[in-house]
Amino acid sequence: SVQAASRPFPELRKELLPLIDHLEAEMKSTGLTLELLVSLRQRLKDEHFRLAVLGEFKRGKSTFVNALIGIPGLMPSATLPCTSAPTEVLYGEKQRFLLSSGNGLPGTFQERREEEFRKGVAQASKQTRKKEEAKEAASRVPYWRVEVPSPLLEDAGVSIIDTPGIGEDHSRDEIAKSEARRADAAVLLFDATQLASLEELKWLKEMKSKIKDLFLVINKADCVEEWEHLSLIEHLLERIRSEVTGDFPAERISLQSAGKAEEALERGDRHDPWLQRLHELRATLQEELLARANTIKVTHLRKEIRGTTAQIRKELQKKEKDEKDMFQNLTRLPKKAKEAGKAYEQAKRDCRIAVNTVTNAKRAQQRFWEAFEAALPEILDRFKKRAKDWNADKGVIPNPKLFVEAITPQAQESLIREIEQWVEAEGTPILAEEMERNLEAAKKAIERVARYIERQTGIEEEHLTAKVREAALRGALGGSAVGDIDIPEDLLTKGIPAMGLGYIVPHIVLYYILGVISGFLNPFLLAGALIAGIGLFFTGGTAMIKNKIKEKVAEEIAK
Ligand SMILES: Nc1nc2c(ncn2[C@@H]2O[C@H](COP(=O)(O)OP(=O)(O)OP(=O)(O)O)[C@@H](O)[C@H]2O)c(=O)[nH]1
Ligand SMILES: [Mg+2]
Known part of the structure; x- marks a missing residue:
């Protein structure tokens, strides 16, 4: 305590110096800079x-x-x-x-x-x-x-x-x-x-x-x-x-x-009178000097000590916090590393699942297409039998666009019905069968990857999803009308593929964007691209199938 300004300065100094020594010893163990104390002691002594x-x-x-x-x-x-x-x-x-x-x-x-x-x-x-x-x-x-x-x-x-x-x-x-x-x-x-x-x-x-x-x-x-x-x-x-x-x-x-x-x-x-006389003077000096020493020096010193202790306290507090943080981080580190490793491995596995989904989706497309090709002559036969005057010109139709113009509106309706019936009865089950096996797993995998990316980047999934959904859906569903033959949307997107479009595509775009934004982990950039590939299949895939159908039908008719 530096309270008593009335106390003689030397007394105060005597009291303070051991305190400083104590403080210094304390601080030595914390490794803090001792300059402050050294200079304070110096000042106190000097x-x-x-x-x-x-x-x-x-x-x-x-x-x-x-x-x-x-x-x-x-x-x-x-x-x-x-x-x-x-x-x-x-x-x-x-x-x-x-x-x-x-x-x-x-x-x-x-x-x-x-x-x-x-x-x-x-x-x-x-x-x-x-x-x-x-x-x-x-x-x-x-x-x-x-x-x-x-x-x-x-x-x-x-x-x-x-x-x-x-x-x-x-x-x-x-x-x-x-x-x-x-x-x-x-x-x-x-x-x-x-x-x-x-x-x-x-x-x-x-x-x-x-x-x-x-x-x-x-x-x-x-x-x-x-x-x-x-x-x-x-x-x-x-x-x-x-x-x-x-x-x-x-x-x-x-x-x-x-x-x-x-x-x-x-x-x-x-007992020398001159010495006595000198002692008298000394007493007077001491009396006066002590009074001044107390008022001037102590006030001065108090200010300095207050400044020093405040600074030390600040440094100690900062140090304490740093140490606490460091300690906590240290204890958390192995766990964190393990968790991070685990999460990373899981995310990699999830990406692989997503890739498999792409492969399976391709296979589904392939099988769908083979089945359709096989069924097409039969479909057209039925169509021709039902709609007798389907070709107004009765000539050769060189491309799908002309095919659309060549057939009558009733014939169009009839053909659409034929194809619809086939897709419903044969095509969709083929797609569904292929997709069903992996879609649930893919959905879950993608969810996990989403959470992983969210944790790593701090970007909230929801925040981006909302923005992305609109664009994604526009991209995925925008081109549903194929030429003039309007194959109803739910024809091909019904069932599982529809689920895929509704759920996966927005996410795919999200991950792709996240991958690009973060760019922090190449595997996830890659994953983003792969997942985007699934999206391309679902967006472009449906349109592609529709176009192919149109072409095939035209080719067959043109024969
Ligand atoms: N008789 C007498 N001589 C004294 C007294 N005080 C000092 N002297 C003498 O005066 C001379 C000078 O004394 P110092 O103490 O050296 O004086 P100073 O003022 O320190 O001198 P500088 O440092 O050279 O300016 C010495 O020979 C002392 O012995 C005194 O009270 N009586
Ligand atoms: Mg002298």
């Missing part, structure tokens, strides 16, 4: 209340940092030339020296040896004479971080930044300014022996709006007489109020001796 220690060169900044955190000699001081790189001191479980490759940005630090730090931080940097080059030069300056196991830092959740002196060199000025801007609060050090130079006041005037919380320290107070102390504070306050900020609070000016405090620390003299 999110310090930054207190910058600023001042002109040799004001005792490094000494002050050492005394404040209670580790004498940590920051190299009294060195010539002077502090050249900013150094951030913060809490760590053990003392470590780290160098940043990215201007002090989180995650850019690498551990170095202490000697390297000591040498590096005090190294004389090349003077930047031109102001234009200062920014660029400042960005190239190394950035150090020192981690120390100081409970003071841990408790306060503060990092203290030792900066290069101002008013000395353009690039150092840039560094100091950028640290002042980055900081949440700053301590500006003055020298009691040369209080408030014009340069210092000018700098402060320029930076006052950029520095969030300012504390002033008159350092090296041990170098002036005690009776001067109060007037020094008053003097500085007056100048600040008249030249920088009219309402600067008096409590924010403190008189110190960092040098003496550091010495007392070295001696282990906890």
Whole structure:
């Protein structure tokens, strides 16, 4: 829970870090990206209340940092030339020296040896004479971080930044300014022996709006007489109020001796008045900083954590769903494959049945035709006997069309009756006998293939059937009148073939269309074509038989 904004930030951090570790362990097992947590942890660890220690060169900044955190000699001081790189001191479980490759940005630090730090931080940097080059030069300056196991830092959740002196060199000025801007609060050090130079006041005037919380320290107070102390504070306050900020609070000016405090620390003299004085300042700073750390840092962090957890939750949910789906699919897969294989085999078998139906239909046609040819002379004999004046011209009739014209209407009727009688008595049973055997099976096979195709393509059978039926029926039944001899439709389409026309043809067209649309399984494209073949037999077949009859009759008559 990140509820309590009133709780100190370090406390919150202490609570949150193990939570993040836990979350990270949980997430590791899911294989999710950990970047979010890594960066959150980094931010959490790096999110310090930054207190910058600023001042002109040799004001005792490094000494002050050492005394404040209670580790004498940590920051190299009294060195010539002077502090050249900013150094951030913060809490760590053990003392470590780290160098940043990215201007002090989180995650850019690498551990170095202490000697390297000591040498590096005090190294004389090349003077930047031109102001234009200062920014660029400042960005190239190394950035150090020192981690120390100081409970003071841990408790306060503060990092203290030792900066290069101002008013000395353009690039150092840039560094100091950028640290002042980055900081949440700053301590500006003055020298009691040369209080408030014009340069210092000018700098402060320029930076006052950029520095969030300012504390002033008159350092090296041990170098002036005690009776001067109060007037020094008053003097500085007056100048600040008249030249920088009219309402600067008096409590924010403190008189110190960092040098003496550091010495007392070295001696282990906890009752040293300078050290006591410093502790008082530290308490004030801590109080103020903690209040701000809570309101600023916690709010900031809350937002970040909320964002991160929301994102993690989303990722987890997605992952969970994916896994569930995948698992379900995996468990279903063998069954599905088996089913698919079975269905495919069945559909193939069904197609074969349909093909057989075509073959049988052809045989039926063949047998029908043979029987008709055999019966035709007899039919015509009967016709001739009944209709004596059937041929008005009595000449040779060269083709079926002329045959129709040659015979009288009564003769036509008579012939039709003769043929009708034969088809009814002899022809239909031949067709029926051949078709009956396979039609039921074909019907069922086609139904199954339909369902299979429907499942595979997702196209609803009904949807297409309605559209196709009309066209199919038009194609199948449209040409029922054959020439002028109108053989009644039900004569040939009666019975089983009629069933075939009514049922199979629309389906056949449907499957053919489905086969073409889907084109996904060649066997079914083939099946579509084969089934379409049955349809062609039923549509063209009947017409063909009718035409053949007409021709045969004409031929016979013409003889
Ligand atoms: N007498 C006295 N000397 C001090 C005090 N604080 C620092 N010094 C001395 O002042 C000199 C400069 O101290 P540093 O701490 O290096 O000062 P700085 O501001 O860090 O200097 P740069 O980093 O070079 O700008 C050293 O010789 C210190 O011993 C103090 O309170 N009293
Ligand atoms: Mg220094």
